[in-house]
Amino acid sequence: MKVLVTGGAGFIGSNFVIYMLNKYPSYQIINVDALTYAGNLENLTAVQDNPNYTFAKGDIADSAFVEGLFQDGIDVVVNFAAESHVDRSILDPQIFTKTNVLGTQVLLDAAKKHEVKKFVQVSTDEVYGSLGETGLFTETTPLAPNSPYSASKAGGDLIVRAYHETYGMNVNITRCSNNYGPYQFPEKLIPLMIANALNDKQLPVYGDGLNIRDWLYVEDHCSAIDLVMHDGVSGEVYNIGGNNERTNIQIVKTILEQLGKPESLITYVQDRLGHDRRYGIDAAKITNELGWKPKYHFESGIKATIAWYLDNKEWWQRIQSGAYQEYYNRQYASRLGN
Numbered sequence: 001m002k003v004l005v006t007g008g009a010g011f012i013g014s015n016f017v018i019y020m021l022n023k024y025p026s027y028q029i030i031n032v033d034a035l036t037y038a039g040n041l042e043n044l045t046a047v048q049d050n051p052n053y054t055f056a057k058g059d060i061a062d063s064a065f066v067e068g069l070f071q072d073g074i075d076v077v078v079n080f081a082a083e084s085h086v087d088r089s090i091l092d093p094q095i096f097t098k099t100n101v102l103g104t105q106v107l108l109d110a111a112k113k114h115e116v117k118k119f120v121q122v123s124t125d126e127v128y129g130s131l132g133e134t135g136l137f138t139e140t141t142p143l144a145p146n147s148p149y150s151a152s153k154a155g156g157d158l159i160v161r162a163y164h165e166t167y168g169m170n171v172n173i174t175r176c177s178n179n180y181g182p183y184q185f186p187e188k189l190i191p192l193m194i195a196n197a198l199n200d201k202q203l204p205v206y207g208d209g210l211n212i213r214d215w216l217y218v219e220d221h222c223s224a225i226d227l228v229m230h231d232g233v234s235g236e237v238y239n240i241g242g243n244n245e246r247t248n249i250q251i252v253k254t255i256l257e258q259l260g261k262p263e264s265l266i267t268y269v270q271d272r273l274g275h276d277r278r279y280g281i282d283a284a285k286i287t288n289e290l291g292w293k294p295k296y297h298f299e300s301g302i303k304a305t306i307a308w309y310l311d312n313k314e315w316w317q318r319i320q321s322g323a324y325q326e327y328y329n330r331q332y333a334s335r336l337g338n
């Protein structure tokens with residue numbers, strides 16, 4: 001089986017590449033990544049010499065490049081490649097549409113032409129918008145994205161759906177809740193708060209800190225995609241969630257407590273524009289129909305994650321010393337009053 005994984009040098013993608021090579025020693029994994037700021041080949045050091053692993057650098061929105069990838073035959077495409085950070089999408093929205101909508105379509109066109117057996121679109125619960133205090137997102141919740149990021153993911157999803165309806169392509173769309181775990185870029189809530197706390201820097205909590213996210217350990221996300229890739233029913237959407245709803249302030253306090261750092265580092269800052277209040281996933285469909293079961297509860301997942309960031313300080317410190325600093329200042333300087 002030849003699997004084309006796009007975005008395999010990013011956080012979830014690299015965890016998936018490693019997971020698949022370990023679990024299926026006979027599969028060939030072709031990792032395609034544009035190596036933007038969020039992609040890092042160091043994430044894949046453990047598998048770089050594996051004969052079943054190959055890497056190609058390029059952009060999924062580049063048709064000629066993508067066409068070349070399919071020349072030797074591909075059985076399955078798993079599309080992780082995306083611009084994924086909501087705050088960046090508020091600052092610079094256009095690249096989100098290019099990669100997440102056009103990039104998805106370019107991949108679909110090549111997959112259709114080369115009669116790929118399955119196309120898995122890795123998407124997000126953010127396409128459903130925001131929940132009130134009760135209720136959960138199901139696969140039939142209407143799409144109501146609120147940020148340029150989530151709108152671009154919803155756009156990509158709709159094109160995937162259309163290629164199934166129009167051309168009969170065998171597709172699945174997965175929609176996950178907030179992931180966390182090893183190799184997450186330190187611009188997202190959990191790794192940013194761990195890194196700032198370890199550096200005794202302020203922890204910028206948006207608004208009142210009471211927005212709720214439903215946390216999913218990345219390995220559990222990988223096992224869910226593995227199931228969908230093999231057993232997903234053509235044309236179906238599967239929600240994937242950890243059933244671990246927490247307010248942001250609970251997350252931040254947990255991190256501080258586990259690192260033995262003071263709560264005085266918490267700094268409430270100006271809210272994110274259009275900030276979704278609550279996400280919560282109903283994962284009954286993938287659980288009942290495909291037999292998915294997450295291994296991690298939040299308590300074990302956050303321990304493993306903090307331990308990883310403590311063991312891999314060099315990794316995130318190197319990231320933070322580059323262009324990241326410019327982004328951080330742009331995003332936080334006025335919020336933090338610096």
Ligand SMILES: Cc1cn([C@H]2C[C@H](O)[C@@H](COP(=O)(O)OP(=O)(O)O[C@H]3O[C@H](CO)[C@@H](O)[C@H](O)[C@H]3O)O2)c(=O)[nH]c1=O
Nearest residue numbers: 084085086124125126177178187188189204205206211248
């Ligand atoms: C970076 C940052 C975030 N936050 C808040 C905003 C959110 O309510 C919450 C989580 O923020 P983020 O880590 O940026 O994640 P969020 O916006 O929920 O989106 C994530 O989760 C989505 C799935 O729900 C994915 O589709 C996105 O790619 C991923 O980025 O923490 C803060 O309070 N302070 C911060 O500095």
